[in-house]
Amino acid sequence: MNHASGSIPDILFEVRSVTRRFDGLTAVDGVSLSVTHGECVSVIGPNGAGKSTLFNLLTGMDVPDEGEIRLDGEDVTGTSPERLAARGIARTFQHGRVFGNLSVLDNVLIGAHSRLALARPGWPVVGACAEVLRALVRPSALRREEEALRAEAQAIIARFGSRLSPRIDQPAHSLSYANRRRVEIARALALQPRILVLDEPTAGMNESETAEMLELILELKRDGLTILLIEHKLDLVMRLSDHVIVLDNGKKIAAGLPDDVRNDPTVIEAYLGHRHVGARAGQGEKPSEESSEEHNAARTELAATGAQQAA
Numbered sequence: 119m120n121h122a123s124g125s126i127p128d129i130l131f132e133v134r135s136v137t138r139r140f141d142g143l144t145a146v147d148g149v150s151l152s153v154t155h156g157e158c159v160s161v162i163g164p165n166g167a168g169k170s171t172l173f174n175l176l177t178g179m180d181v182p183d184e185g186e187i188r189l190d191g192e193d194v195t196g197t198s199p200e201r202l203a204a205r206g207i208a209r210t211f212q213h214g215r216v217f218g219n220l221s222v223l224d225n226v227l228i229g230a231h232s233r234l235a236l237a238r239p240g241w242p243v244v245g246a247c248a249e250v251l252r253a254l255v256r257p258s259a260l261r262r263e264e265e266a267l268r269a270e271a272q273a274i275i276a277r278f279g280s281r282l283s284p285r286i287d288q289p290a291h292s293l294s295y296a297n298r299r300r301v302e303i304a305r306a307l308a309l310q311p312r313i314l315v316l317d318e319p320t321a322g323m324n325e326s327e328t329a330e331m332l333e334l335i336l337e338l339k340r341d342g343l344t345i346l347l348i349e350h351k352l353d354l355v356m357r358l359s360d361h362v363i364v365l366d367n368g369k370k371i372a373a374g375l376p377d378d379v380r381n382d383p384t385v386i387e388a389y390l391g392h393r394h395v396g397a398r399a400g401q402g403e404k405p406s407e408e409s410s411e412e413h414n415a416a417r418t419e420l421a422a423t424g425a426q427q428a429a
């Protein structure tokens with residue numbers, strides 16, 4: 119979101135002061151962010167900070183109590199997830215969502231089919247009748263379309279190399295957790311999105327699996343895909359992001375370039391666990407040796423994510 123002075127930011131997606139309350143809890147509290155074409159923006163913050171709730175709001179899974187969501191300059195607040203998908207927003211979920219009884223290929227084909235269905239006329243009955251008519255009258259055209267979609271799904275699966283290709287006909291439920299996450303991303307890619315929204319894509323992955331995921335996301339970024347990411351693994355965040363937004367207790371507490379964010383004392387405090395530090399600070403206690411050790415650990419975790427060490 120930092121642009122050369124004088125240039126006009128090419129904003130694809132914008133969130134203006136969105137708030138979401140659940141009973142007495144404000145899960146997202148007046149958060150704003152914008153994403154320009156081809157950018158990777160990461161949202162980080164401690165558990166319960168409101169990251170997934172924010173992503174639910176901006177993918178149409180939930181509706182904000184206040185605020186506005188804009189896509190290509192147009193207000194899309196309250197638009198359904200299907201219509202947002204048709205406009206190029208694809209997402210994956212924190213806990214992974216695949217069709218367990220379908221094969222890897224069929225899971226990915228669902229993404230490709232959804233894209234076609236979303237692109238076709240939206241009259242519920244007439245649209246369905248038109249599909250049946252097409253199948254009856256032009257079976258060869260349908261076969262060609264099916265073959266093209268299959269080839270496309272296979273090409274997407276091939277991006278995941280030996281992780282998914284040998285398992286293309288296996289039911290998704292038989293895959294490892296990491297592979298199910300890969301299938302979910304493959305399905306999102308089959309929508310040919312303009313923005314890929316990933317909620318903790320490396321959750322449950324070990325170090326080498328995480329490194330592979332980093333490579334894949336870097337590749338998608340190089341291909342020009344715009345990416346919105348939630349991730350707890352800060353090394354990954356620092357390597358991928360053009361811009362980082364930090365949430366804590368629903369509020370945006372920091373935003374900026376990865377380098378700036380990782381050295382921001384407010385961010386380090388948030389990662390330390392505000393209850394612990396806040397309680398001590400509130401009591402006017404001098405930080406103990408233990409707390410300064412933790413402070414250093416949080417600082418190191420953030421700083422060690424790049425070449426530069428925090429002072």
Ligand SMILES: Nc1ncnc2c1ncn2[C@@H]1O[C@H](COP(=O)(O)OP(=O)(O)OP(=O)(O)O)[C@@H](O)[C@H]1O
Pocket residue numbers: 140143145163164165166167168169170171172212
């Ligand atoms: N549907 C809901 N009803 C009530 N409270 C909710 C609901 N969804 C989320 N919350 C609450 O909102 C707060 C933010 O939750 P959210 O899942 O957005 O956090 P998060 O930053 O994604 O956390 P994590 O890193 O653990 O995934 C939490 O206190 C959570 O319990």
Ligand SMILES: [Mg+2]
Pocket residue numbers: 169170171212
């Ligand atoms: Mg979450």
